[in-house]
Amino acid sequence: MxxxxxxxxxxxxxxxxxxxxxxxxxxxxxxxxxxxxxxxxxxxxxxxxxxxxxxxxxxxxxxxxxxxxxxxxxxxxxxxxxxxxxxxxxxxxxxxxxxxxxxxxxxxxxxxxxxxxxxxxxxxxxxxxxxxxxxxxxxxxxxxxxxxxxxxxxxxxxxxxxxxxxxxxxxxxxxxxxxxxxxxxxxxxxxxxxxxxxxxxxxxxxxxxxxxxxxxxxxxxxxSAKECPSGQFTVVIANGWGGVLFHEACGHPLEATATAKGLSVFSNSIGKQIASPIVSAWDDGTIENAWGSNSIDTEGVPTKKNELIRDGICVGFMVDRFNGRRLNMAPNGTARRESYKYAPTSRMSNTYIAAGKDNPEDIIKDTKLGIYVANFGGGSVEPTTGQFNFSASEAYIIRDGKICEMVKGCTLIGTGQEVLMNIDRVGNDLALGQGNCGSASGSIPVNVGQPTIRLSKITVGGRGGELK
Amino acid sequence: MNFDKFFQLAKEAGITESQIQIGRSTSTSIDLFHHEIENYSVNSSQSVIACGIYNGKFGSARTEKLDKDTFPYLINKIILAASKIEKEDAQPLFEGSNKYHKKNVFNAELEAIPLSKKLEDLKKLENLVYEQDKRVNEVEAGFAEISTASEFYNSHGLKLKQKRNYYYFSAYAVANDGKESKTNYEAFLESDYSKLNLEEMAKKVVTGAIAKFGGDTIESKKYPTVLRYDICSAFISAFLSSTIADEVQRHSSLLEGKLNTKVASSKLTIEEKPLVKNIFFTYFDDEGVATYNKAIVKNGVLKTYLYNRETAAKDGVESTGNGAWEGSKIGTSYNSIYVKPGKQSFEELIAPIEDGVYITDIMGLGTGMNTRSGDFSCQAEGFRIRNGKLAEPLNLITLSGNLLKMFKDLKGFSKEAKMTLGGTCLADAYIKSMNIGGK
Missing domain, CATH: 3.30.2290.10 (PmbA/TldD superfamily)
Known part of the structure; x- marks a missing residue:
């Protein structure tokens, strides 16, 4: 050029x-x-x-x-x-x-x-x-x-x-x-x-x-789906695109863009417990041919598999060159941008909660009353307070350990800090889903991912009244 | 660039009619953090979008690369697109409106104010935000000045030009009371520099953050609900997306078959006023059609759908001057929306509400709104209304309902209309009842 x-x-x-x-x-x-x-x-x-x-x-x-x-x-x-x-x-x-x-x-x-x-x-x-x-x-x-x-x-x-x-x-x-x-x-x-x-x-x-x-x-x-009930429930979230929850609630606050200036709920969290001990998480820009993968980032640093959370302890951030200066941390191949019209900053690539030990069927079986979210439409987060929201595009009632009728108009809200601590089951069925993430350096392709997980409780918004 | 040359080359290649638009933009922005310039940016860009009719079909292409190969590139891509498209034959390109209401909205005075003065004001804004309250512990203050110019030409000899410039100041405040952090954001967008009021902006951003301390959720049920003007504007936008004729003709609009019928409370009047002299002023659309001011909803009755030339021809009406590029085709959009305010002050509006909710923030409406069914669900924040007055803050609540039902339940607006950053001028709206989710 x-x-x-x-x-x-x-x-x-x-x-x-x-x-x-x-x-x-x-x-x-x-x-x-x-x-x-x-x-x-x-x-x-x-x-x-x-x-x-x-x-x-x-x-x-x-x-x-x-x-x-x-x-x-x-x-x-x-x-x-x-x-x-x-x-x-x-x-x-x-x-x-x-x-x-x-x-x-x-x-x-x-x-x-x-x-x-x-x-x-x-x-x-x-x-x-x-x-x-x-x-x-x-x-x-x-x-x-x-x-x-x-x-x-x-x-x-x-x-x-x-x-x-x-x-x-x-x-x-x-x-x-x-x-x-x-x-x-x-x-x-x-x-x-x-x-x-x-x-x-x-x-x-x-x-x-x-x-x-x-x-x-x-x-x-x-x-023919009924309106989703509202209140605080146990919620099981399916693998794959379900990982948008982790992306919004925990991924964004772990970007150096937010942590470097002390503006994230997870600023100064390295070495501290930020999630339930059964949770480990990664951001990996090197997964072969994945939607969010690149060989190098947009400041010329080769992409890496970066560990973010190990057994509930925060062990790393996504770090770009500029914000790395405040944090005294080396850039780790996560500086991304939509185009030349944006300065690069730390962003996610393929970000996921690692597979756990539970069989996904057992997670459902062990849930007496709750909501099963099979798919999300999308969501957003305010990294300083950790508040997030997701709207489910496909959700069902769980009754006596079984997935029952479909419900629509379901929103999950909470804070990243709380939701990470409330994960009480992690399945062994890790999968990734494709999305576009919009943030400081524009809209970029990202994979989100997770195995089937269960949240012991989370606020659910819907128009269907009480959960029965 | 010699556009006549483009029209000639296009014609030689078999493109019977063609259109070309060039957009140029320059911007400067500054962000402060901890009293230092953290980011400074100067930008300039240009792009060309061209379209034409080839064998009766429409094709388009766009590029940011302007050199000797630009015209051949655009022409080849227009032909490729038109050769594959299976839609019915395209409308001929537009020959021009009888009258265009051109106004000069470019403010040369804004450009003449030195950057050093704007930087000084930005520093002042940052200091003012810190000074408002001891609990403010982080501030991000930003300034940007943007200038854009667009030119429109077609092979029928239509030539239209327009340029504009504006600036904005923004402040993001984080306050911490030792227990929790709360944030708030304020921005001010204008072309007239004398309208800038830094004191007011600083006060608003901090008051907004502090008021959120000690927020709690609420018992889930239906409440009388007041939506702050900017929150209500998000619902107005969702409503307007259903007035787009293309959606109606494809049977995916909520408002199909509802022209000249009552679709909302009689308190709702929505007008599009692209000719009001403000930073959103636009006197021609992306097809070269002159824009004009019009009522879309009047006293709850749907008065018109929004048309480009193609959808207008299908319904046997004239374009409403709302043609706008949507990817590679001319879609439909709108500019400068005015929602008629009410007669009561905000205090008078909420006075009759014994137990209700005032919504000041929503998150996730983009994905939480099914624009085709009108059902929505999103996260919200705000305040309880008790005995006609604002009371304790609320957070982590959800707001859900159906768009049409909500506007039917509209009891009125306050009289204090304000312009949002997206170009909708409206006041706070009182809805008889909405579903609030909490505990």
């Missing part, structure tokens, strides 16, 4: 006033999206992103700027403008730029962008037919295949020997939505969105028709 010679000039312009670190993040991205609405091709979209972000650090100060003009004049001007906010003497003069090394964690056989539009369309039509076959009450079906390819180059200067990292991020996601209409104008929606940092082989191995049928069945089931 730019030559090493120009990068050297830009880095040196950025470091002219005493910066102790400078970085250029360059990106050219292509997004291709094919959307079917009720079986017909609605849009074939392409979008090209292009630009550079320059960051300079000096101790606990950070300056960042971006531009979509990658000419020499524009980049030098941006670097000079940014460096003008520091008033010191030059500390670093970049003399050499060498290639940074890292391992590719996302091997790909068939590149997504090489798959013809016709092949993608045929695949989506199979999804549509499968969902449609479920029930005539399904009134609208949306199917989409979204492919991303990002060519990224990062220059990192911490001393006279700068490094350059070239990486390509490729991702694909299938999105399926079914809308069912029932009596009294009731309308229900269900959604599935499997994705991976992988090639077309991922989509070929996915049983897309079976998933499409599931989406249809779920929308139909919701039509």
């Amino acid at each position: 730019i030559s090493n010679a120009l990068a050297k000039e830009v880095l040196n312009a950025a470091l002219a006033t005493g910066g102790d670190y400078a970085e250029i993040y360059l990106e050219q991205s292509d997004v291709e999206s094919i959307v079917l609405d009720s079986g017909k091709i609605e849009t074939v979209g392409t979008r090209q992103g292009y630009g550079a972000g320059i960051r300079i650090l000096q101790k606990f100060r950070s300056v960042y700027g971006y531009t979509s003009d990658l000419s020499k004049k524009s980049l030098i001007k941006l670097a000079t403008d940014l460096s003008a906010s520091f008033e010191g003497e030059r500390q670093i003069e970049v003399k050499n730029i060498t290639k940074g090394k890292f391992k590719n964690v996302n091997p790909i056989k068939t590149h997504l962008m090489d798959v013809s539009a016709d092949t993608r369309i045929a695949y989506l039509k199979e999804c549509y037919e499968a969902t449609k076959s479920v029930d005539p009450r399904i009134v609208r079906i949306q199917d989409a295949l979204n492919f991303w390819k990002k060519n990224i180059r990062i220059y990192v200067a911490e001393n006279e020997n700068a490094k350059v990292f070239d990486t390509v991020e490729e991702r694909g996601r299938l999105v399926m939505v079914a809308i069912a209409a029932g009596e009294n104008n009731s309308i229900e929606t269900s959604f599935e969105g499997p994705g991976a940092s992988n090639g077309w082989e991922y989509f070929q191995s996915l049983d897309h028709k079976a998933k499409a049928i599931e989406v249809g069945k779920k929308a139909i089931a919701l039509l």
Whole structure:
């Protein structure tokens, strides 16, 4: 995208006033999206992103700027403008730029962008037919295949020997939505969105028709679901996407973005018990071809498997270079950003509660009265207070150890501190689910995950009155 | 860029009509932490979005890379998209409205104020927040100034331009009373710098945080509920998404078949006023159609759906000037919403409530709202209302219900309408009864 010679000039312009670190993040991205609405091709979209972000650090100060003009004049001007906010003497003069090394964690056989539009369309039509076959009450079906390819180059200067990292991020996601209409104008929606940092082989191995049928069945089931009761109950949460609870309630407060400034409920928690002793948790950006995996992060640090909680004790945070300075902790490959329009900060990749010992069926069997949350719509958290909320998209009543009728309109609320302590059973069926997480550095792909877990009690909001 | 060249190349490639829009934006932002500049950012970006009609079908593409290859790239992608699309034939592109209500909303004075003055004010804001109360232990204060310009051209010779600029100050306060931490956030968005009132902002953010100390949950049942204006605006947005004609035509709107019928309490009047001279002012939409002010709901009666040119043609009406890019197609959006306020002050509004709830914060409505059925459930915070007055704080409660039922149960608004950051001007709303979940 730019030559090493120009990068050297830009880095040196950025470091002219005493910066102790400078970085250029360059990106050219292509997004291709094919959307079917009720079986017909609605849009074939392409979008090209292009630009550079320059960051300079000096101790606990950070300056960042971006531009979509990658000419020499524009980049030098941006670097000079940014460096003008520091008033010191030059500390670093970049003399050499060498290639940074890292391992590719996302091997790909068939590149997504090489798959013809016709092949993608045929695949989506199979999804549509499968969902449609479920029930005539399904009134609208949306199917989409979204492919991303990002060519990224990062220059990192911490001393006279700068490094350059070239990486390509490729991702694909299938999105399926079914809308069912029932009596009294009731309308229900269900959604599935499997994705991976992988090639077309991922989509070929996915049983897309079976998933499409599931989406249809779920929308139909919701039509007859009763309203969820409200109050404080025992709640069993299914594996996979159920891990969004950990993501929101515990993952975000364990990001250095929150912990470094003392703004998180888990600031200063290293070595302290923050969860029930049966809970261990990880953030692992290196899972091969996983939706949230990258070979390096967006400040050029190779991704790692980072341990966050061991037997209930907090043992680590997700740490980026800048916030790591306040914490006196080394960056651990978790600095992520949506695009060059965002400065990087510590974010989750594939974050999960580790598998425990319980058989998931036993967890249900041992629950006399409660709620089984099979799937969540999503949620959010306020890291300073730890308060979170999740809305369940699929939930059932548990009565006498059995999963009974489906309920809708169910929200779980609480604080991260409380919920971690209230986990009293952890299953052995760890699975991951795909989502997009929006936070300080934009919207990024993440996997959430967990085995089946049980919360001894949590506040449930719904319109169905008492739990009986 | 020479757009005539684009139209010519597109025509040569078989694109009979074409449109191109360019957006440019620059911004500067500063964040303070512990009295130091923690983040400083200067940005500039540009992007082009183009669309056209090829063999009767619509195709579009967008890019941020502006060089000699930009036009061929856009043209190829438009042709690829149009060749695959299976929708019925596209509308011809727009030839222009009879009249456009152009106004200048770019404030050159704002640009002329030196950054050093804005930084000084930001530091003042941070200090003021700390000074409000000893229990304030962390503050994040931020400033940003944004300037955007958009240009619209099509092969029918339509040329439209608009630019705007604005600034915002934000303050996030964390207060701790030794037992618990409470937070609050305030932001102020304007283009007129003389309207900035740092003292008021600091006071509001801290008062809001302190008032939350000692909060508890509440017994689950139905309560008379008052929604603070910004909370109510989230429900207004969800309601407006059902007025979009595309949703109606696809049978996925709550408001299908309800035009000119009563869909809410007679206290509800919602207008779209894109021509009010404020930072949300817009005089043309993404199809080049002139925008205009209109009532969407008047005294509880649904007066119009919101149309772009395609959905308008389907219903045999004119576009309401609400065409807006949605990914790779022209969808529908709205700007500058005004909800008619009531006549009572906030104190008068809550005076008749013996035992109720005042909601000041919600979380999770985005995922907790089924916009198609109108059912919602989300986390909330606020205050108990006892004997007509605000009482103890409430937290970790849930608010649930159905959107249409809620607006039918609307008893009225207070008279103090305020503009939200998202461009909805409204006052606090009193709902006869809502489901509150707690213990």
